[in-house]
Every structure is written in structure tokens, then in C-alpha cells.
Amino acid sequence: xxxxxxxxxLCAALVxxxxxxxxxxxxxxxxFARARIAGVPVSILVVFxxxxxxxxxxxxxxxxxxxxxxxxxxxxxxx
Amino acid sequence: VSIAGREWAFAAFFAVIxxxxxxxxxxxxxxxxxxxxFVAGRRIGAKMNxxxxxxxxxxxxxxxxxxxxxxxGFDALYSVLGVVGGWALILILLAERLRAxxxxxxxxxxxxxxEGSGVRxxxxxxxxxxxxxxxxxxxxxxxxxxxxxxxxxxESGVIIFGVLTAVCVILGxxxxxxxxxxxxxxxxxxxxxxxxxxxxxxYHFDLATIFASAAAVHPAGEAVLRPGLLMHGPFDALSFVxxxxxxxxxxxxxxxxxxxxxxxxxxxxxxxLALSGVVLINWAVVLMGFAAIGLIAGRSGxxxxxxxxxxxxxxxxxxxxxxxxxxxxxGLLCGVVLMTVLAAVxxxxxxxxxxxxxxxxxxxxxxxxxxxxxxxxxxxxALVCLIAGIFALLSRQSNIGLLAAxxxxxxxxxxxxxxxxxxxxxxxxxxxxxxxxxVGFITALGxxxxxxxxxxxxxxxxxxxxxxxxxxxxxxxxxxxxxxxxSVRARDARALDF
Numbered sequence: 001x002x003x004x005x006x007x008x009x010l011c012a013a014l015v016x017x018x019x020x021x022x023x024x025x026x027x028x029x030x031x032f033a034r035a036r037i038a039g040v041p042v043s044i045l046v047v048f049x050x051x052x053x054x055x056x057x058x059x060x061x062x063x064x065x066x067x068x069x070x071x072x073x074x075x076x077x078x079x
Numbered sequence: 080v081s082i083a084g085r086e087w088a089f090a091a092f093f094a095v096i097x098x099x100x101x102x103x104x105x106x107x108x109x110x111x112x113x114x115x116x117f118v119a120g121r122r123i124g125a126k127m128n129x130x131x132x133x134x135x136x137x138x139x140x141x142x143x144x145x146x147x148x149x150x151x152g153f154d155a156l157y158s159v160l161g162v163v164g165g166w167a168l169i170l171i172l173l174a175e176r177l178r179a180x181x182x183x184x185x186x187x188x189x190x191x192x193x194e195g196s197g198v199r200x201x202x203x204x205x206x207x208x209x210x211x212x213x214x215x216x217x218x219x220x221x222x223x224x225x226x227x228x229x230x231x232x233x234e235s236g237v238i239i240f241g242v243l244t245a246v247c248v249i250l251g252x253x254x255x256x257x258x259x260x261x262x263x264x265x266x267x268x269x270x271x272x273x274x275x276x277x278x279x280x281x282y283h284f285d286l287a288t289i290f291a292s293a294a295a296v297h298p299a300g301e302a303v304l305r306p307g308l309l310m311h312g313p314f315d316a317l318s319f320v321x322x323x324x325x326x327x328x329x330x331x332x333x334x335x336x337x338x339x340x341x342x343x344x345x346x347x348x349x350x351x352l353a354l355s356g357v358v359l360i361n362w363a364v365v366l367m368g369f370a371a372i373g374l375i376a377g378r379s380g381x382x383x384x385x386x387x388x389x390x391x392x393x394x395x396x397x398x399x400x401x402x403x404x405x406x407x408x409x410g411l412l413c414g415v416v417l418m419t420v421l422a423a424v425x426x427x428x429x430x431x432x433x434x435x436x437x438x439x440x441x442x443x444x445x446x447x448x449x450x451x452x453x454x455x456x457x458x459x460x461a462l463v464c465l466i467a468g469i470f471a472l473l474s475r476q477s478n479i480g481l482l483a484a485x486x487x488x489x490x491x492x493x494x495x496x497x498x499x500x501x502x503x504x505x506x507x508x509x510x511x512x513x514x515x516x517x518v519g520f521i522t523a524l525g526x527x528x529x530x531x532x533x534x535x536x537x538x539x540x541x542x543x544x545x546x547x548x549x550x551x552x553x554x555x556x557x558x559x560x561x562x563x564x565x566s567v568r569a570r571d572a573r574a575l576d577f
Contacts, residue, residue: 012171019164033305039287041304047156051163058167
């Protein structure tokens, strides 16, 4: 069982890894860039799926249980 | 633009001015307490905050992304990848914790952990390094848009927008800015939905036809569907993606929106809703850019020759709307685009003024002064608008790409590393934070000056010393490394409990 902070950092690293890998793949693999599925370039489909995957991963993370102390509630910071 | 289109655009522009004044006036009547002015009373709900966050998307990002897809095809997807990644990082790493730890500015997050004003001041300098080029570039864009759409002079556009922005933000503060952003987001999403449906209908809802037409019409042929027209290698692409992503995740005017919700949970909910919207809007705009190649490239009235568009490549989005929906819709869309500029620049100006007063004036110059922060911020808002307006009037030929690169480079190289390390690494010391921020700032600045945008385009040298337009691939790791080295070697000033 890992802590919530470590979970968030690992997920953020995973997001960066996906973004970098999907960005580089069509440049480093020309055959991949030329392939098509139903007339749509596979490289474009993969970028689409990657962004949807990043979205779903981000949405799947539950909020922190306690939501930490809540600074700045009424009155604080007012002059 | 036809006469009918121009008349509708003028009417929509006038409506935007009246609407913005009305919203700002209504917000001002709600009260001008410090909490109301700086953080909208922390009463903005998650859904409304998500809409306001979508309202932060500038006209440049909508029209620019469509233009990238129109001119360079696949390479526009690097922008989408970066932006989606950046907003995902905000959701995962920052939104909830910023709301829990911060008060009015990003500097509050750091000052809660580190003694003294040094780190806060460093972040303030970086925040201003983001805000001033951003405001300046929005005023330049406003002047160019007003000139192109209405035939008024460039100077008139800058002055109208400068005064409009200053008055709206001075009157309405964060609450008025939030309302303007919400209305703008709703209008923009409605317009995008109409254009997207018309675009898909013109291709019989067949995606393959859109890409086949683009490859058939674009001078680059099939290459438009592959990377390489804009990015000249993996280093270029990676640097661009990281700048767009980490830059978005470090922009103060976006992050400060999370201070306006009642609690951290709603901050996270608003970030999740905003990310969903960012994914949808970016893909819709990219699809329109690809579709525009087949529809308006080479067409009389829209293109001069091939993909050379009347008014420049940034007009691809507006030309497509005019081609598909005619004069009336085009006119209304112009009004929405101008409201987009106003919403984006208002948030940046407010963020800059708040930083000036809270992180600089109160923290360094006069901590115990009697003047209220709201009054001082209103003066700062007028000052920021005046300075950015004068810059915009004096240098109409400014490279908007360079200004955007500066803003994103500082946000990615200073704000993002400092915030992430402060929030997640207990071992970060004050010395490490100072060293990391300073190295990020200096590396980003140095690489920008030695890079193609300044070294070649402005100073006239044949070849750049730093090969890339964006310094992020070097400056962000340098900032993290320096912060780590500064912390592990520090023997004094350990961080306070956080």
C-alpha cells in the first residue's frame, strides 16, 4: 500500500511517460506513422487514445480522504 | 470580410463591451472586500470554476492550434499532447494541494513552508516574467484582430482593449473576471459545437475523408499526416510538448483559480471537469484545422495560393467558420473571439497585480502599510495595463510566438519545479528552493536569448547557439537538479514542518 502523495507522483510520472512515448513514436517508427485503420492514420489514432487514456487515469484517482487543512477560509488573508 | 459580416462583427464587439462592463459592475456591487476582490469570496463552485478555467484558454490557443493543424498537420498534435498532459498534471499534483496550502498567490504556498521573503520574491519575479509578456502579447493580438476585423487602426484596438481590461478588472476583481470567463466559455463552446457539426456534416461524418482530403490538397501531400513539417526531430518535438505541458501547469493565472473554490475537494472536481473540457476542445479544434485544408485551401476569398490564407494562417479557424456558416455567424464568432481575448488578459492582469502587491509590496517593501490591498491592487492593475499597452503601441511587430515562449518557459522552469518540490518533497530546503528557482530562471532566460527566436530573428545572427525554440528540455531538469543539490548540501535553514 503506497501513500497518496507517492501515488500522485507515480501517476504524474506515468502521464509524462505516456506523453513523451506517444510523441516520439511516430518520429522514431516511420512505418507506424504510415499505417492506417479505416482510412485514419494510426499515429493520429494513438495520440487520440493516449489523451483519452491520460484523461481516464487522471479522473480515476480518488481525492485525498481528508483533503488536508483548508487555508484561507472566511476571514483569513483579509486586510 | 464582407460588409454584412463586418457589421455583425461590429455589433457583436459592441455587445461584448456592454456585457463585460455589466458583469464587472454587478461584481463590484457585490462588495469589494479583500476576499471578494482577490479570490471571489471563495464561493465559486466546482462546475463554475471549471467553466472559468476553460475561459482561461486564450484566442491564441484556439486559433493557433487550428492554424497549426491547417499548416503543419500532424505536428499540431504535439500541442494537444502537451496541453492535455499539463492539465492532467494540474489535476493530479497541484489543484487540491494548492487550495489546501495557498491563500491568494502561489507565493503563499512557498512562504507557508520557508522563512524569509527570498523564495516568495523569486516566485514573484517569475510570475511577472510570465504575466507581462502574456498581457503584452494579448494586447498586440487585440490590436491586430480589431484592425483586421473592423478596419480600425491597430492603436485604437490596443487602447480600447487596454481601457476595457483595466476598467473591468478594477471594478470586478476576481468575481467579475470569473463571470466574464464563464460567459466566454459558454459562448465559445456553443460556437465550437456548431462549427464542428457543420464541419463533420460537410464530410458526411467520415473522418477518413477529412484526412484523405487534407493529404490530397496540402502541398506536402501525405506528409501532412506524419510528423516533421514543423518539428525537425525528437528534440524539437519533446521540447515543444514539455513547454506546452509544464508551462500550462505553472501559469499563475490558471493555478490561482483554484483559490476561488470553497475547499480542496471542489478544486479537484473543477480540475477534472476542466481537463475533460480541454481534451474535447483541443480535439475539436485540431479536427477543424485538418478539415479546413480540404475546404478552404486554394479557395478564392479565403486563400491567396495553396495554404497561404488571406490574413495569415491564424485566420484558418475564422475562415472555416465563415465558409461553413456565413456572415452572421462569422460576425458573432468575431465577438466571441474578442471576448476570449478580454477574458484571458483579465485573468493575467489580475494575477500580476495580486503578485505585485501580495508577494512583492507586502512581503518586501512595506509589510505594515495602512493602505488596503484592494486599493493597491487596483493601482497595480492600472499600471500593468498601462505598461503592457505602451509596449504594445510601441512594438506592433512583436513576435507573439516569442512572447508566448517566454511566458511558458518561465512558468515551466521556475513555477512548476518549485511548486511540485514544495508540495511533495519534505527534504527541500530554503537554499534548495532558491537555487532551483534561480537556476531554472537563468537557464530559461539564457537559452531563450541564445536560441533562434532572439539570437537569429531579433539579433540577426545566422545560426543559434542553443538550437531549440524552447528551453524547457534543459531548464526544467536543471531547476530540479539544482534544487536537489542545494537541499542535500544545505546544512542550515532546514524546512519547517509542512
